[in-house]
Amino acid sequence: MMNALTESGKYARPILMILILSCMFEFSAAQEKPMELWADSAACIRGQTGIELPIHLINRIDTVAGFTLFFFMEQPDLMQFSSIGIDTQGTLVSGWNIYTNSIGGYPHNLMVTGIADIIPPSPNYLDFQDGTMPLFNLKLDIYNVPDTITDSIVHIHIEDAFLDLIGFSDNHGDAIGVIQQEVTDTNFFVCLDWIPGPNGDECAWWEQVSFPPYDSMEITAETVTRLDTAYFRIDDGSMTILMCGDIAVDKTINILDIVALINYKFKHDSVPDYLETADVNADGAIDILDIINLVNYKFKGGLAPACY
Numbered sequence: 001m002m003n004a005l006t007e008s009g010k011y012a013r014p015i016l017m018i019l020i021l022s023c024m025f026e027f028s029a030a031q032e033k034p035m036e037l038w039a040d041s042a043a044c045i046r047g048q049t050g051i052e053l054p055i056h057l058i059n060r061i062d063t064v065a066g067f068t069l070f071f072f073m074e075q076p077d078l079m080q081f082s083s084i085g086i087d088t089q090g091t092l093v094s095g096w097n098i099y100t101n102s103i104g105g106y107p108h109n110l111m112v113t114g115i116a117d118i119i120p121p122s123p124n125y126l127d128f129q130d131g132t133m134p135l136f137n138l139k140l141d142i143y144n145v146p147d148t149i150t151d152s153i154v155h156i157h158i159e160d161a162f163l164d165l166i167g168f169s170d171n172h173g174d175a176i177g178v179i180q181q182e183v184t185d186t187n188f189f190v191c192l193d194w195i196p197g198p199n200g201d202e203c204a205w206w207e208q209v210s211f212p213p214y215d216s217m218e219i220t221a222e223t224v225t226r227l228d229t230a231y232f233r234i235d236d237g238s239m240t241i242l243m244c245g246d247i248a249v250d251k252t253i254n255i256l257d258i259v260a261l262i263n264y265k266f267k268h269d270s271v272p273d274y275l276e277t278a279d280v281n282a283d284g285a286i287d288i289l290d291i292i293n294l295v296n297y298k299f300k301g302g303l304a305p306a307c308y
Helices: 002-029 255-266 288-299
Strands: 035-039 039-046 049-059 068-073 079-087 097-101 109-115 137-142 151-157 166-170 180-197 200-209 218-229 232-235 237-242
Touching: 035 151, 035 237, 039 137, 068 079, 079 097, 079 109, 097 200, 137 255, 166 237, 218 288, 255 288
Parallel strands: 035 232, 039 237
Antiparallel strands: 035 049, 049 137, 068 109, 068 151, 068 166, 079 137, 097 109, 151 237, 180 200, 180 218
16 A cells, blocks of 8 residues: 555656646736737738738727837838828727828838827727727738749838837826836947147047947946837738739649639638639629639630739
């Protein structure tokens, strides 16, 4: 009996430790940050304009009455922000005062500033939000890019490093989710003109340099304010550019696309990754007419697919 207890006790401790670690992991994974901001990932057909990409906000603690956000594209040769900038209809900031502009006037970056309508008795502050309804929708214009492009995914980045490009404020005008941090800054100098002095040569004229060689250096401590990453979660989004009729997503229109569409409609096969490419006659439905359109285009010189 004693041996059996000893044997079971030998395994009990490791099992207990595994259970404790498992609970700790689940607790850590379940931790939610007070504010979460992210851009969706979506798909579009080349040449489309006014495509909407939702921006979402989860707000668990604060009252949001204003914000500034800055977006920029990784591949500006494939698309741009629409001149309309954003659409607020049916979003959290419908009725807010919204201002959009770009830095340098380039259509590949966009700054969005929103200020809540504070007129009593019902100011439209953003108190508790679960992210279901978009904060607003970015508007994008897609270039009619060639079939030969190798990377058709454009990443939409949300700036999170500079507080003049990102920030939220509450109904008292106070910044939300920022911290102050002390950092050291090292400056290097090279003397350009030495003159005799009572204690030896002295530098009369110098310039600051970024790297060696240098004659002297100065280390200073500065306090900077930055976004608190323990308070915010910020995720970028993307837009995948597709070719209308390229249901197999192999950058060409061929028999594989016709077979994929037939299988989807009549053999209950898996849904295509991007249904946006399948409505080739742009009538709002995916049906036998789209299959006929593709067959006519490939084998009878019919009209090219046009999904919009």
